[in-house]
Amino acid sequence: MQWLALAARSAWNRRLTLGLTLAAVALSVTLLLGIERVRRDARASFANSISGTDLVVGARTGPVQLVLYAVFRIGAATNNIRWDAFRAIADDPAVAWSIPLSLGDSHRGFPVLGTTPAYFEHFRYGDRRALEFSAGAPFHGLFDAVLGAEVADRLGYRRGDRIILSHGIGGAGLPEHADKPFTVVGILAPTGTPVDRTVHVSLEAITAIHLDWQGGAPVPGFSIPPQYVRKFDLSPKEITAALVGLKSRAAVFRMQRRIDDYAGEPLLAVLPGVALDQLWEVVGTVERTLLAVSAMVVAVGLAGLVAVILAGLNERRRELAILRSVGARPGDIFLLLTVDGLIVTVLGCAVGVLMLAALTAAVRPFAQSHYGLGIHLQLLSLPELRLLGAVVLVGLVASLVPGYRAYRLSLADGLTPRL
Amino acid sequence: MRLSTLLIALALAVAGVAALPAEPPKHRVGDRLKQSNGGAKSGHNYQEIGWNALIPTGWDPAAPFRNMNLGALSDADVRANNALELMRKAWDEAPVEAGWNGQRVRIPGFVVPLERRDERVTEFLLVPYFGACIHVPPPPANQIIDVFPNEPVPNMRTMDAVWVIGPIEARRSEPKTSSDRRMGMGTAGYRMKAELIEPYKDR
Numbered sequence: 001m002q003w004l005a006l007a008a009r010s011a012w013n014r015r016l017t018l019g020l021t022l023a024a025v026a027l028s029v030t031l032l033l034g035i036e037r038v039r040r041d042a043r044a045s046f047a048n049s050i051s052g053t054d055l056v057v058g059a060r061t062g063p064v065q066l067v068l069y070a071v072f073r074i075g076a077a078t079n080n081i082r083w084d085a086f087r088a089i090a091d092d093p094a095v096a097w098s099i100p101l102s103l104g105d106s107h108r109g110f111p112v113l114g115t116t117p118a119y120f121e122h123f124r125y126g127d128r129r130a131l132e133f134s135a136g137a138p139f140h141g142l143f144d145a146v147l148g149a150e151v152a153d154r155l156g157y158r159r160g161d162r163i164i165l166s167h168g169i170g171g172a173g174l175p176e177h178a179d180k181p182f183t184v185v186g187i188l189a190p191t192g193t194p195v196d197r198t199v200h201v202s203l204e205a206i207t208a209i210h211l212d213w214q215g216g217a218p219v220p221g222f223s224i225p226p227q228y229v230r231k232f233d234l235s236p237k238e239i240t241a242a243l244v245g246l247k248s249r250a251a252v253f254r255m256q257r258r259i260d261d262y263a264g265e266p267l268l269a270v271l272p273g274v275a276l277d278q279l280w281e282v283v284g285t286v287e288r289t290l291l292a293v294s295a296m297v298v299a300v301g302l303a304g305l306v307a308v309i310l311a312g313l314n315e316r317r318r319e320l321a322i323l324r325s326v327g328a329r330p331g332d333i334f335l336l337l338t339v340d341g342l343i344v345t346v347l348g349c350a351v352g353v354l355m356l357a358a359l360t361a362a363v364r365p366f367a368q369s370h371y372g373l374g375i376h377l378q379l380l381s382l383p384e385l386r387l388l389g390a391v392v393l394v395g396l397v398a399s400l401v402p403g404y405r406a407y408r409l410s411l412a413d414g415l416t417p418r419l
Numbered sequence: 420m421r422l423s424t425l426l427i428a429l430a431l432a433v434a435g436v437a438a439l440p441a442e443p444p445k446h447r448v449g450d451r452l453k454q455s456n457g458g459a460k461s462g463h464n465y466q467e468i469g470w471n472a473l474i475p476t477g478w479d480p481a482a483p484f485r486n487m488n489l490g491a492l493s494d495a496d497v498r499a500n501n502a503l504e505l506m507r508k509a510w511d512e513a514p515v516e517a518g519w520n521g522q523r524v525r526i527p528g529f530v531v532p533l534e535r536r537d538e539r540v541t542e543f544l545l546v547p548y549f550g551a552c553i554h555v556p557p558p559p560a561n562q563i564i565d566v567f568p569n570e571p572v573p574n575m576r577t578m579d580a581v582w583v584i585g586p587i588e589a590r591r592s593e594p595k596t597s598s599d600r601r602m603g604m605g606t607a608g609y610r611m612k613a614e615l616i617e618p619y620k621d622r
């Protein structure tokens with residue numbers, strides 16, 4: 001064990017160069033683990049966003065795209081589906097419940113979802129969990145709104161506050177439905193899903209705020225005040241998508257076929273679980289590339305480490321020669337140099353893990369609010385441990401190189417009188 | 420120099436392992452899985468069965484067409500269309516074999532994931548042939564098993580081939596309303612609480 005102390009002391013003597021290489025290794029380890037963590041948490045986050053739904057129905061498009069805009073509010077619908085098409089599906093005897101979804105408006109960057117009270121009753125997330133209210137109740141009146149936890153939290157809304165919806169999805173500068181303000185009647189408990197970032201209103205309200213609009217803009221000189229909108233037919237004409245739950249899950253293929261073959265208009269029904277798998281297939285290539293790049297970065301870090309130790313060998317000839325003269329065997333020299341590299345690798349991994357923990361804690365609120373991505377505060381998971389193990393292993397193998405070289409040198413150096 | 424070559428090789432090896440391409444699909448649309456040896460196995464307290472065993476003996480979806488000369492009909496013929504409709508209905512109403520209720524079985528099939536907790540699958544449908552949900556007509560009700568694994572299954576993707584082992588439950592609930600009956604919408608079907616799920620390997 002004496003040589004371990006020796007190795008540590010010698011390393012301390014070269015703390016600047018070794019410290020820098022340690023930082024390089026630590027950074028590369030942070031990158032590698034960070035990518036792995038984001039990958040896993042993104043998947044879990046998506047998978048937890050929808051549960052209990054048998055089919056997602058929309059206009060004919062790609063299955064992945066349909067699930068992305070209908071469930072995760074990413075991207076926009078290419079087409080709507082007509083209300084009678086939805087009714088035909090909802091009235092099918094195989095269907096237990098159905099939730100119409102109407103998207104397209106927003107409130108200060110948060111998407112607005114037009115739906116029915118069935119949403120609060122049947123929508124499930126995570127492990128078949130139902131939505132809960134932290135305050136208030138589902139909407140009843142025409143201009144009532146229910147906020148997701150995040151919306152209420154970030155914009156500081158409470159029950160009874162009045163909000164104005166904007167037409168379209170995006171940042172500032174959107175035309176506003178200023179003449180028809182909504183009242184906040186309920187706030188949902190946090191779910192960690194896109195629901196948190198959504199403003200929920202009734203389908204009739206969506207029709208009502210667009211009564212006096214034509215082609216995406218208010219008609220000049222023509223305005224219908226809120227007190228008169230009830231005189232109009234507010235039954236929805238179109239919706240963006242629908243979530244469907246069946247009485248028997250085994251009937252899902254038949255129902256899917258029936259919806260796909262619907263004669264009235266081209267529709268698409270997808271099983272959310274299958275669509276997610278398709279999404280991962282697409283994203284998987286990118287993930288593997290990222291992982292490969294970060295593995296390369298780790299390799300570069302370790303190569304730097306080996307280079308530093310090798311370069312230091314020349315300066316340490318005297319040190320090694322003295323060690324030899326006081327009785328260190330060439331094998332000891334070999335061990336000494338190998339442990340040198342291993343210590344830096346292990347320390348680098350440890351520092352990397354700590355940096356990752358700090359980084360996760362710092363980035364978490366931002367990822368949650370901007371991307372709806374729930375990142376877990378967790379020190380290490382099993383796949384991460386496996387990656388770390390691989391890094392240490394490669395570090396060990398790489399450290400054998402300077403060890404072997406010192407071993408050879410110390411043999412030769414011991415015989416040459418010149419120092 | 421040898422060292423640098425070694426290092427580059429090392430780096431490439433690490434990157435190569437990380438960049439391993441996804442496995443190409445092993446099955447083609449419509450493929451079915453073979454039994455291991457067929458029949459019951461002694462020494463285990465489950466019975467290995469094939470998908471045909473789940474079809475009640477005597478159920479014949481083609482019965483309504485026995486007296487029809489299908490070959491003589493053209494595709495545009497109304498009777499052909501009606502026959503197809505009848506066929507589809509018979510398919511939808513496919514009865515279950517009640518004899519399997521409560522039996523512990525082992526059966527191979529393809530996975531269609533339904534529910535996930537984090538990344539693990541907590542409920543899936545087991546279907547007899549590859550691509551059942553996408554390209555080919557849906558299997559009849561008695562050829563689908565709604566599987567609830569006792570332990571959530573990690574790394575499970577659509578159309579993975581697996582063996583599932585556990586007690587099977589044959590549910591023969593009668594249609595509730597007259598309109599349900601007319602549409603053939605009883606919720607009959609098989610369910611299983613899977614005790615064990617193993618990847619399917621050709622032997």
